[in-house]
Amino acid sequence: xxxxxxxxxxxxxxxxxxxxxxxxxxxxxxxxxxxxxxxxxxxxxxxxxxxxxxxxxxxxxxxxxxxxxxxxxxxxxxxxxxxxxxxxxxxxxxxxxxxxxxxxxxxxxxxxxxxxxxxxxxxxxxxxxxxxxxxxxxxxxxxxxxxxxxxxxxxxxxxxxxxxxxxxxxxxxxxxxxxxxxxxxxxxxxxxxxxxxxxxxxxxxxxxxxxxxxxxxxxxxxxxxxxxxxxxxxxxxxxxxxxxxxxxxxxx
Amino acid sequence: xxxxxxxxxxxxxxxxxxxxxxxxxxxxxxxxxxxxxxxxxxxxxxxxxxxxxxxxxxxxxxxxxxxxxxxxxxxxxxxxxxxxxxxxxxxxxxxxxxxxxxxxxxxxxxxxxxxxxxxxxxxxxxxxxxxxxxxxxxxxxxxxxxxxxxxxxxxxxxxxxxxxxxxxxxxxxxxxxxxxxxxxxxxxxxxxxxxxxxxxxxxxxxxxxxxxxxxxxxxxxxxxxxxxxxxxxxxxxxxxxxxxxxxxxxxxxxxxxxxxxxxxxxxxxxxxxxxxxxxxxxxxxxxxxx
Ligand SMILES: Nc1ncnc2c1ncn2[C@@H]1O[C@H](COP(=O)(O)OP(=O)(O)OP(=O)(O)O)[C@@H](O)[C@H]1O
Ligand SMILES: [Mg+2]
Numbered sequence: 077x078x079x080x081x082x083x084x085x086x087x088x089x090x091x092x093x094x095x096x097x098x099x100x101x102x103x104x105x106x107x108x109x110x111x112x113x114x115x116x117x118x119x120x121x122x123x124x125x126x127x128x129x130x131x132x133x134x135x136x137x138x139x140x141x142x143x144x145x146x147x148x149x150x151x152x153x154x155x156x157x158x159x160x161x162x163x164x165x166x167x168x169x170x171x172x173x174x175x176x177x178x179x180x181x182x183x184x185x186x187x188x189x190x191x192x193x194x195x196x197x198x199x200x201x202x203x204x205x206x207x208x209x210x211x212x213x214x215x216x217x218x219x220x221x222x223x224x225x226x227x228x229x230x231x232x233x234x235x236x237x238x239x240x241x242x243x244x245x246x247x248x249x250x251x252x253x254x255x256x257x258x259x260x261x262x263x264x265x266x267x268x269x270x271x272x273x274x275x276x277x278x279x280x281x282x283x284x285x286x287x288x289x290x291x292x293x294x295x296x297x298x299x300x301x302x303x304x305x306x307x308x309x310x311x312x313x314x315x316x317x318x319x320x321x322x323x324x325x326x327x328x
Numbered sequence: 329x330x331x332x333x334x335x336x337x338x339x340x341x342x343x344x345x346x347x348x349x350x351x352x353x354x355x356x357x358x359x360x361x362x363x364x365x366x367x368x369x370x371x372x373x374x375x376x377x378x379x380x381x382x383x384x385x386x387x388x389x390x391x392x393x394x395x396x397x398x399x400x401x402x403x404x405x406x407x408x409x410x411x412x413x414x415x416x417x418x419x420x421x422x423x424x425x426x427x428x429x430x431x432x433x434x435x436x437x438x439x440x441x442x443x444x445x446x447x448x449x450x451x452x453x454x455x456x457x458x459x460x461x462x463x464x465x466x467x468x469x470x471x472x473x474x475x476x477x478x479x480x481x482x483x484x485x486x487x488x489x490x491x492x493x494x495x496x497x498x499x500x501x502x503x504x505x506x507x508x509x510x511x512x513x514x515x516x517x518x519x520x521x522x523x524x525x526x527x528x529x530x531x532x533x534x535x536x537x538x539x540x541x542x543x544x545x546x547x548x549x550x551x552x553x554x555x556x557x558x559x560x561x562x563x564x565x566x567x568x569x570x571x572x573x574x575x576x577x578x579x580x581x582x583x584x585x586x587x588x589x590x591x592x593x594x595x596x597x598x599x600x601x602x603x604x605x606x607x608x609x610x611x612x613x614x615x616x617x618x
Contacts, residue, residue: 151504182504
């Protein structure tokens with residue numbers, strides 16, 4: 077395999093004196109689909125934010141596309157859908173098209189207007205996420221699942237190489253969730269997109285992703301989806317009961 | 329009446345100044361309202377008052393800059409105030425609205441102290457408080473024109489960045505939008521627009537032309553583009569009708585403009601209601617028929 081597009085080595089992070097990430101190392105190969113699972117508060121979103129450069133790394137290294145995160149400038153190579161993406165102001169006067177186009181703002185740079193080809197690209201990704209019918213609808217008047225697809229489209233419009241999805245299917249019904257995973261799988265398989273997806277859907281995740289990472293402060297597993305599925309029970313009980321075990325140890 | 333507006337110099341100045349302010353106030357207003365920052369306009373207008381008072385104070389006590397309109401001092405204060413609001417907002421991230429009362433009361437406090445320290449002014453402060461559009465001179469009009477040009481330039485140049493930052497700041501920054509540059513110019517423009525609209529509507533009413541036309545537009549618009557256009561239309565309509573009413577009935581112009589804009593808001597609301605009700609009636613009738 078070639079050099080990974082993302083390499084996290086020995087990463088530590090604390091909020092104040094609360095340790096959130098403890099010696100986390102993982103990597104993502106070109107074209108890989110990685111699922112990240114772990115209980116609430118296990119540091120998944122924090123890890124994503126550090127990879128995106130939203131939080132300064134305190135200890136450890138993050139390399140993106142072969143360069144250290146401190147020197148990484150090609151922001152538009154990464155598309156991101158945040159866990160809080162659909163907690164925007166619902167009354168915001170903007171159509172799906174306008175919101176999706178805003179994903180190009182940074183890539184185009186200052187003093188450049190959207191050109192015809194940019195709008196064509198916008199319509200193309202809107203079609204990809206099957207929202208063409210709603211393109212000129214107000215974003216606040218879409219259902220939660222539709223909004224989520226609009227945010228995926230915004231993340232995709234700049235043709236990123238890496239897509240980072242933080243719990244993209246929260247509050248989305250089972251059918252839409254499946255559709256959503258199919259869409260991500262399609263993008264991954266047909267466009268060679270590398271994907272990191274944080275999710276609580278442990279049951280279905282391993283049938284979509286290539287590899288799984290199981291996180292709770294530290295990494296409890298990082299390997300092939302098949303192996304994760306095989307050892308699921310053992311891994312999860314270790315990761316999800318981590319704190320409980322610690323408490324028990326104190327009693328001894 | 330149209331004749332009067334065409335022939336009379338001071339009426340013409342008033343109309344032009346009003347139309348310029350009616351264009352740029354709602355424009356910046358859209359960006360302020362959607363980011364829930366509409367109260368910033370009030371805070372900055374009060375800071376402008378402090379600046380005007382400082383200007384008058386220097387003129388009276390130190391006998392300096394007597395040729396310069398104190399509103400420029402007000403503009404300077406407004407710009408500084410806007411940068412300060414920004415700093416405070418970042419300091420209190422989860423209570424960012426707290427910056428507004430701090431700045432606002434600071435502005436009033438400073439203004440009042442300066443006014444009392446200089447033992448009152450022989451100029452009419454109420455002109456600043458309630459607007460004095462009929463006293464717009466050629467040089468004021470020129471200043472307003474310059475402010476309008478700067479505003480339009482900034483809003484057009486940074487249009488896509490301003491939209492992206494307003495809708496989702498975190499994501500915009502992540503995709504590489506330069507928040508600090510865009511924000512700096514925007515906040516600068518806000519301060520300038522507020523200071524220059526004081527002559528038209530007065531310090532106490534400045535936020536009206538920034539928020540009311542936008543509030544009216546938001547009732548029926550779908551897209552951001554429509555919202556920008558409709559807000560400008562409602563702003564200009566308020567200025568034209570308000571000025572005409574002020575002239576015809578000899579009313580205070582600032583107040584008349586604000587009242588007209590509120591009336592437009594209510595009309596749009598009523599129209600919306602009527603349209604909604606007729607649509608429902610029709611639906612009901614169809615159901616009964618079928
Ligand atoms: N801004 C913050 N300041 C202080 N502590 C924080 C902050 N954000 C998160 N934390 C803490 O860090 C820990 C990890 O949070 P994080 O959001 O990374 O978890 P997560 O794995 O994404 O959880 P979830 O599954 O609920 O989304 C939590 O214990 C949380 O309380
Ligand atoms: Mg999270």
